[in-house]
Amino acid sequence: MATTTLIYDGTFEGLLSAVFEVYTHRLQTVNLHAGEWLTSALFEDVIKVVTDETRAARVLKGLKERVSHIGVQRLYAAHLAGMVGEDLNLLGYIRYAFDSPMNIEEDYGNRYVVRVSELVRMVRREKHRMEAFVRFQQLTDGTFYAAIEPDFNVLPLLIRHFKSRYADQKWIIYDIKRKYGLFYDLHDVQFINLDFSDDNKAANVMASFSEEEGIYQQLWKNYFNSVNIASRKNTKLHVRHMPKRYWKHLTEKI
């Protein structure tokens, strides 16, 4: 059977529009990836998915009839994370949900269901890590600033946690890898972009730290060292809980 390749724009609406294409053209074996439309692709069996809000909404409505509210959220989170090479598994999950007569969310014997549950677990873990590893630094104007570099795109999933926890302080969490951040202004959270061009580097952020900031960082480092029990040293366990790639943003590990 011929394989049709679908190319879409990488958005969730785009993914749902791709589902629409699959069912209108009655496609069987498909390949799906996000990316640019290349002319060379004309020689193969390729469809460019046009992201269409009406179509996406129709697919979403149908999906909600087959999958629980939480199931849709999980799918959205798995897609948002932007993991490379997983588009086809998400599509496979949605198709399986549409093609089955009953709710398939707990069918862990199915490869798509089990894969999506793995993806969700990976995203959740990264989100949880960020809730733990964000280190705010107080700037002179009182705003608390933190830089992060998560493995997946989890910033939007962090809004609720940080907004309800730090309701009485202004804060910024900035994803350096994906070049956007969250800013809470004591009322709402907005997405922001900061200009970190060469002559506007992180040093400038450091220059605007509040007077107390250095003291508390030092106290925290001291605390971290004091609670260690040397005779129980277990580096393997330490690194498993705090992988080295996160260290550069952790005050106590710098």
Added chain:
Amino acid sequence: MLIILVFLIGMNEERITEKLNILADAAKYDVSCASSGSKRKNENKGLGNASNGICHSYTEDGRCVSLLKILLTNHCIFDCAYCVSRKNNDIKRAAFTVQEVVDLTINFYRRNYIEGLFLSSGIFKDADYTMERLVRVAKKLRTEHNFNGYIHLKSIPGASDELMNEAGLYADRLSVNLEMPTEAGLKLLAPDKNQQDMIKPMGYLKNAIIKHTEEKKLFKKAPLFAPAGQSTQMIIGATPENDSEVLHSANYFYKNFKLKRVYYSGYVPVLADSRLPALNTAVPMVRENRLYQADWLMRFYGFKVNEIVNTAQPHLDLDIDPKLGWAIRNMQAFPVDVNKADLQMILRVPGIGLLSAQKIVSARRFGKLNWDHMKKMGVSLNRAKYFVTCNSNEFERRDLTGSNIKQFILATSQSKYLKNTQTQLNLF
């Protein structure tokens, strides 16, 4: 003027740093660092909430750092043999003021270093005087700073009911350390303490928590009272109790005082004393790990304490986990058909955890499961394969004894404790 100001801040910083070093160091042998189980919300745009536990960092020994865990002071009138802060130990002493603890907590919390405060203390003057200071810190955080983060306070043995009641209104969790698994052990090492003094505040809190939970069901606005419950800690390996005594004692306190957690702390030799293990004794980390595994079996896997340890089996096997230990002693219960058995029985299979057991029970409604399915769900087949059958022709056909299975599993698994147990010589 500016120079003097900087100088003052500098002095202060140095003093606070020293205090923090002394009082965090003295508090670190309290192993609890849980910050979960509470449901305190952030109200009126205050600071913080306490709901889902988060470990913000991990020490180099791999333990979770979730709370600012400190003593208010390490001055102490008691002389417990196992404790670094004992009266007759020649160490530096320090004491925080209430305001200093409040400032540290708030500033660490705002930077997302911690989930909250775990405040303990050496006993100075008497029980009530000490408890009153601890309560004062919690009260100040809650009422003056609108702080809704997690607060864990120590219940000081012998403290009055009035103070315990006040503590419950401000703290999320309270704990009193039993210190030793049995009363005899306590008498030996902590002659100033007696178990009745410890049980008294525990008993008061148990009843107060039940009462407040009932009230909360009737009136939504009823105040929170120690919403994350009570816990305790026992030191393991300082006194000669066996695992059976330790776990039966834990079971007694779970049942009778509705504790949320019992912590087991492998004794770290810090002091030379003829009543204690020598200073170069290794910390019993494997034993501690096995005790926690057994504790989990009692709380989540439906095991009775007698099934794990009993007079015939007074110690946990250090080579293998207690669930595998139970399975090889009870081979008549296996094999289990994962496509048919009750959840309770699937939970008893070595290599199948809580999550994979639930997944198995959910997934089998859709079709029969085979080895590949189980592997994908996270089952550790190298152990489970000896104890289950599934939708496959391949299964363990040999009539293996428990000890055969133990040998096979040990031979194929990379124990994380191998470096401690490798005593056999390589002959070839």
